[in-house]
Amino acid sequence: MAQSATPKWTELAVGTAIIEPGSARQNRTGDWRSQRPIWDHDKCIRCGVCVIFCPEGCIHFGQEKDTYPSADLEYCKGCAICAQECPTTCIQMMEEEE
Ligand code: SF4
Ligand code: SF4
Numbered sequence: 059m060a061q062s063a064t065p066k067w068t069e070l071a072v073g074t075a076i077i078e079p080g081s082a083r084q085n086r087t088g089d090w091r092s093q094r095p096i097w098d099h100d101k102c103i104r105c106g107v108c109v110i111f112c113p114e115g116c117i118h119f120g121q122e123k124d125t126y127p128s129a130d131l132e133y134c135k136g137c138a139i140c141a142q143e144c145p146t147t148c149i150q151m152m153e154e155e156e
Contacts, residue, residue: 086132086133087114087133087134087135088130088131088132088133088134088135090135090136091131091134091135091136091154092136092153092154093136093138093151093152093153093154094129094131094134094136094151094152094154095129095134095136095138095140095141095149095150095151095152096149096150096151096152097126097127097128097148097149098148098149098150099126099148100148101146101147101148102126102127102146102148103145103146104119104124104126104127105145106119106127107143107144107145108127108140108143108144108149109127111139111140111143112129112134112139112140113137113139114133114134114135115133116129116130116132116133116134117129117130117134117140118130136151136154138151
């Protein structure tokens with residue numbers, strides 16, 4: 059039987075299990091997002107707490123010295139955990155536009 063490019067729900071693995079290593083990167087969780095994190099760099103102390111708590115592992119510091127963290131929006135799902143855990147409350151969640 060020929061498989062279509064987008065599988066029907068009856069063709070998905072039970073529990074939508076990850077069935078091969080490294081396949082999580084193919085699941086672009088940014089598509090789920092209704093809010094995005096916005097940083098106030100004046101309040102950021104670059105402690106890295108947001109990096110540790112992000113469940114998607116999508117917050118990174120830049121390669122340059124003295125850079126601030128930012129989220130890879132391909133994978134940020136807008137859960138707001140980073141904003142909840144930031145000790146200086148410098149991350150605010152902003153509604154995505156339609
Ligand atoms: S947790 Fe807050 S203060 Fe710490 S690096 Fe992240 S944004 Fe900056
Ligand atoms: S909103 Fe959630 S997924 Fe997005 S950067 Fe913050 S902790 Fe990570």
